[in-house]
Amino acid sequence: xxxxxxxxxxYRTRTIETLALHDINIDxxxxxxxxxxxxxxxxxxxxLNIMGLLDAPTNGKLAIDGKTVTDLSDRAMARLRNDRIGxxxxxxxxxxxxxxxxxxxxxxxxxRMSSSERRSKALAALDKVGxxxxxRHFPTQLSGGQCQRVAIARAxxxxxxxxxxxxxxxxxxxxxxxxxxxxxxxxxxxEKTTIVMVTHNQALAEKTERIIRLYDGSQxx
Amino acid sequence: MxxxxxxxxxxxxxRRKFFTFVSLFGIVFTxxxxxxxxxxxxxxxxxxxxxxxxxxTLLVRRIELKAERSSIYSSPGYYFLDRYVRPMQQPEMVTFxxxxxxxxxxxxxxxxxxxVKHADAVFWDVMEFDFLEGRPxxxxxVENADHVAVITQRTAEQAFGEGSAVGELFETSDGTFRxxxxxxxxxxxxxxxxxxxxxxxxxxxxxxxxDRLYGRYIGYVVVPDxxxxxxxxxxxxxxxxxxxxxxxxxxxxxxxxxxxPADNAINxxxxxxxxxxxxxxxxxxxxxxxxxxxxxxxxxxxxxxISRIIERSSEVGVRRAFGASKRALVGQFLVENIVLTLIxxxxxxxxxIFVLDAITSSGLIPFGKFGFNLKVFLxxxxxxxxxGVFSGVLPAYRMSRxxxxxxxxxxxx
Numbered sequence: 001x002x003x004x005x006x007x008x009x010x011y012r013t014r015t016i017e018t019l020a021l022h023d024i025n026i027d028x029x030x031x032x033x034x035x036x037x038x039x040x041x042x043x044x045x046x047x048l049n050i051m052g053l054l055d056a057p058t059n060g061k062l063a064i065d066g067k068t069v070t071d072l073s074d075r076a077m078a079r080l081r082n083d084r085i086g087x088x089x090x091x092x093x094x095x096x097x098x099x100x101x102x103x104x105x106x107x108x109x110x111x112r113m114s115s116s117e118r119r120s121k122a123l124a125a126l127d128k129v130g131x132x133x134x135x136r137h138f139p140t141q142l143s144g145g146q147c148q149r150v151a152i153a154r155a156x157x158x159x160x161x162x163x164x165x166x167x168x169x170x171x172x173x174x175x176x177x178x179x180x181x182x183x184x185x186x187x188x189x190x191e192k193t194t195i196v197m198v199t200h201n202q203a204l205a206e207k208t209e210r211i212i213r214l215y216d217g218s219q220x221x
Numbered sequence: 222m223x224x225x226x227x228x229x230x231x232x233x234x235x236r237r238k239f240f241t242f243v244s245l246f247g248i249v250f251t252x253x254x255x256x257x258x259x260x261x262x263x264x265x266x267x268x269x270x271x272x273x274x275x276x277x278t279l280l281v282r283r284i285e286l287k288a289e290r291s292s293i294y295s296s297p298g299y300y301f302l303d304r305y306v307r308p309m310q311q312p313e314m315v316t317f318x319x320x321x322x323x324x325x326x327x328x329x330x331x332x333x334x335x336x337v338k339h340a341d342a343v344f345w346d347v348m349e350f351d352f353l354e355g356r357p358x359x360x361x362x363v364e365n366a367d368h369v370a371v372i373t374q375r376t377a378e379q380a381f382g383e384g385s386a387v388g389e390l391f392e393t394s395d396g397t398f399r400x401x402x403x404x405x406x407x408x409x410x411x412x413x414x415x416x417x418x419x420x421x422x423x424x425x426x427x428x429x430x431x432d433r434l435y436g437r438y439i440g441y442v443v444v445p446d447x448x449x450x451x452x453x454x455x456x457x458x459x460x461x462x463x464x465x466x467x468x469x470x471x472x473x474x475x476x477x478x479x480x481x482p483a484d485n486a487i488n489x490x491x492x493x494x495x496x497x498x499x500x501x502x503x504x505x506x507x508x509x510x511x512x513x514x515x516x517x518x519x520x521x522x523x524x525x526x527i528s529r530i531i532e533r534s535s536e537v538g539v540r541r542a543f544g545a546s547k548r549a550l551v552g553q554f555l556v557e558n559i560v561l562t563l564i565x566x567x568x569x570x571x572x573x574i575f576v577l578d579a580i581t582s583s584g585l586i587p588f589g590k591f592g593f594n595l596k597v598f599l600x601x602x603x604x605x606x607x608x609g610v611f612s613g614v615l616p617a618y619r620m621s622r623x624x625x626x627x628x629x630x631x632x633x634x
Contacts, residue, residue, distance in 0.1 A: 054542060054625045075546045082544020093539045093629060097236040098229075107543040109225050154543070 001161060001194055002028035002051055007060035009046050009217075020046045021217045024060070028196060030161070033188040035205035036198045038214035044198040045166055047214065051196060052085050052164045053077045082110050086155030090167035092147040094139040100150050101126065101135040107158040125153040129183055145176035152183055162194040163187065169204060181207060222549070226556035234561060240529060241561070247522055248565030249572065252604060255511060256573040257580070259600040262507065274314070274347050274443050275410045279453060280485050281306060281440035282413065284477040296320055297477065298436030299422070305460045306440050311453045314443040316343035319425055321416050326393040328380050335376065337395060338416035339425040345371075347441050348414065355387035355402030358421060362401075366423040370398035373406040376417040393418070411482055413439055434468065434475070442479065454479055522608075526558065526616035537620055538628030547621040554620055558613030559606065566605030570598070 007024040010017055021043045028034060028051075036044045049055035050062060053069060062070050069080060086107070094103050104122040113121075126132055129149040139147055148168060155163050165184065169177035181204050187193045197208065205211050213220045234241045281302065286293040297306075302317045309315060318340035326333040345357030358369045370391060377386035377400070386400045398420060409415045444453050457479045465475050478484070530537070540550060 049626050052542065054629075075548070078541070078544050078546040078549070081542060087542045089629065093535055095536050095539065097233045097536075102232070106540070109222070110544040110546075110549060115224075158543075 001030040001032075001065060002026070002196075003061075003063040003066070004051070005061045005063075007047075007050060007057045007062065009043070009050065009055070010058040019217050021050070021057070021214075024219055026212060026219070028162070028194060030194055031188070031192045032210065033185070033195045033208045034197070034210050034212060035208040036196065036212045036214065037200070037202070037205050042214040043217040044214055046217075048164050048166050048196065048198050051162075052087060053081050078110070082107060082158065084161045086158065086160040086163040088148070088151050088155050088163060088165040088168045090170040092139070092144075092151045092171075094147055094150055094154075096139050098138075099135065100131065100137050100139070100142070103139065103150055104153045104157050106154060111158070121157055122153070125157040126150070128156065129153045143176075144172050145179060148172060148176070148180050149183065152180070152187075156187060156191075156193070159191075160193070162196065165195065165197040167198050167200065169199065169201060177201065177204065222552070223556065226553045227560060229553065230557040230560040233557060234564075237529075240525070244522060244525060244561055245565050245568065247525075248562055248608065249569045251514075252566055252569035252608070253573050253576065255514070255604050256569060256600070257576055258511065259604075260573070260577050263596055263600075273349050273410075275349075275441075277313075277444045277446065278347060279442045279444060279450060279457075279479050279481060280413070281442065281457075281477060281479050282485055284435050284475070286434060286472045287474045288472050293435050295435035296437050296439060298433050299425075299438045300436070301434045301464070301477075302438055302440045305464055306442065306457070309442065309453070309456050309460065311445070311448065311456045312442045313445040314343050314347055314441075316341055316347050316441045316443075317422065317438045318344050318414065318419075318441075319422065320437040320439065322395075324393040324395040324418070326380065326391065333376075333379055335393060335417040336415070337393075337418045337420060338414075339422040340419050341422045344419070344441075347443055348408075348410070350404040350408050353403045353405055354385060355400065358401050363421040363423055366421060368396055368398045368424070369401045369421065371402040371404060371419045372400055373409075373417055374403055375406050377403045391418070395420070396424075434464070434472075450481070522612035523615050526554075526612060527619060530554065530616050530620045534620075534623055534628045537623050538625050538630075541623075541625035541628065551617040551621045554617040555610065555613045558617075559609035562605050562609030562612070566602065566608075 004024055004026045007021055008019070009021040010019055012018075024047060036047060038044050046055065050057050053062075053072075056070060060070075061068055064080070064084065069077070072080065095106070098106075101119070101122050104125055105118050108118040108121060123132070123135065126135055129152050131146060131149050131153065134142060134146060134150075139150065142150065148171075152163075152168075155165075163184070168184070169180050172180065184195055184197065185207065188195050195208075197204075199205050281297055284293075284295060284297045284301065286295075299317060299319075302315075307315050307317075318338050321336040321338050324335045324337045326335060342358060342360040342363045350357075353374055355371070357371055358367070362369050372380070372386065372391070380386065380391060381389055381400075386403050389400050391398045391400055398418070406415075442453060442457075444450050461475065461477060464477075465472075468475060537550060540553075545553075
């Protein structure tokens with residue numbers, strides 16, 4: 001489904017050039033559950049951002065279902081992210097001004113959809129992550145684990161083909177981490193959602209089908 | 222999408238109460254001042270009753286005479302108006318009335334100070350007052366120099382209490398007059414025309430003695446409906462040529478302006494008191510001043526908005542990640558700003574009604590009537606929208622340039 005060929009990412013300032021990723025070649029088949037591991041600064045998040053069209057590679061090609069997407073316009077990329085990709089972040093990135101259900105509805109705002117349909121999809125997504133009772137709460141009124149479940153609900157509400165999770169358990173204790181991992185595994189197993197997860201946690205990574213290891217921006221096996 | 226933007230804007234404003242308060246305070250204060258200024262300008266430039274003859278009236282209220290050793294800038298004299306302006310062919314009507322004089326009356330042991338105006342019978346046809354009781358004095362009464370008077374409602378109440386004033390004798394230091402009519406003072410369209418008591422111009426002794434080219438009269442020249450002002454002004458200029466010819470030995474130069482109340486108001490503000498100023502140029506200047514005045518709070522608001530957007534950069538990143546294009550985000554932030562400004566505008570609108578009412582009833586600006594009207598409301602709406610868009614565009618543009626990854630990290634554009 002996702003095909004990365006010879007991906008290279010260089011960050012340039014006036015004086016310094018930093019090679020964040022070098023010659024990355026990855027194929028992510030539909031329905032796969034992959035984890036990306038590596039020490040801090042190895043380029044894991046950069047790789048995930050490129051997969052999610054949030055950042056552009058300096059060189060190389062990213063294709064989704066065989067179509068190159070690295071040269072699309074801002075609007076086309078926004079549409080593609082909205083239709084096909086869901087994100088889960090380590091620090092949740094919920095909007096504190098909005099209620100739980102409004103946060104979950106957010107990706108659907110950018111689609112042509114009635115507000116009632118949007119609301120019912122958001123409630124269904126919250127139900128899937130076991131947060132039906134917290135729809136009117138604000139993020140600041142929730143625990144870390146609950147916030148991450150809201151973030152997962154937001155990621156799945158648009159029924160994306162792939163979820164990109166950047167250290168989704170990084171801020172949680174082990175019990176909460178297991179809960180989140182169970183939700184992600186369930187999505188992969190039952191909904192056939194492709195998941196790419198960045199993690200530092202070896203035990204969690206081992207629960208996925210395949211581990212991609214990065215070191216100093218290069219892929220190691 | 223727009224509905225969503227408005228909904229989000231509303232939620233954000235409710236949740237961020239301090240920011241909302243600070244922004245609203247700035248917007249309300251600025252708009253309040255601007256609305257009051259707009260009402261003042263409206264009062265100066267279109268004070269008459271809509272559709273009345275006064276709206277088609279040109280004023281002759283200042284004459285400038287220069288001789289070798291002297292210079293006079295004064296109201297025109299009765300003689301000048303009667304000899305050169307009254308015979309004009311183009312106007313529908315011509316009327317003169319004196320500047321106000323003072324008189325005193327003692328009513329039930331109480332001193333009543335009165336402003337008195339001498340006016341001809343045509344004055345009433347031009348003003349088209351809705352008489353509360355009685356009638357205006359007529360041409361015959363003027364020609365006979367009858368001691369008749371038209372007084373304002375306020376004067377009638379002060380002099381005669383709640384009962385009818387018509388037919389009563391009114392003793393003043395100028396003589397005793399029979400009241401023939403009572404008018405509502407609110408209908409007097411300008412300071413020029415305002416008095417507590419109006420009496421026939423033939424009773425004005427000053428007219429017969431000193432008045433020549435200059436004196437203490439004001440001429441009102443009514444332009445016929447559908448006729449261009451310029452035709453009347455051209456005829457007036459021809460008359461002025463005649464005046465210069467007739468007074469060649471006496472004065473080196475004679476200048477007199479004929480113009481609308483707005484032209485006269487502009488002349489009051491500008492140098493060159495009897496020159497015709499370009500009205501749109503002066504109005505343009507006022508508009509530029511107003512825009513400059515608005516710029517200060519708008520720049521402040523731009524600043525607040527930029528800080529707010531930096532504070533919300535994580536939200537920008539999240540929205541970008543979940544499918545918002547740059548354009549959609551600019552739209553969202555602009556709508557947020559416009560909603561905030563319109564709320565501020567609505568509050569300022571309500572407050573300004575009270576403020577204008579207070580100014581009017583305080584008597585701070587004599588003869589000013591600063592009621593709220595549709596035109597002022599439209600000024601206010603236009604100002605609100607300008608304000609909202611202006612203070613939102615730059616922050617929205619900066620926000621749209623935020624890189625999604627940097628935005629998620631809470632970075633700056």
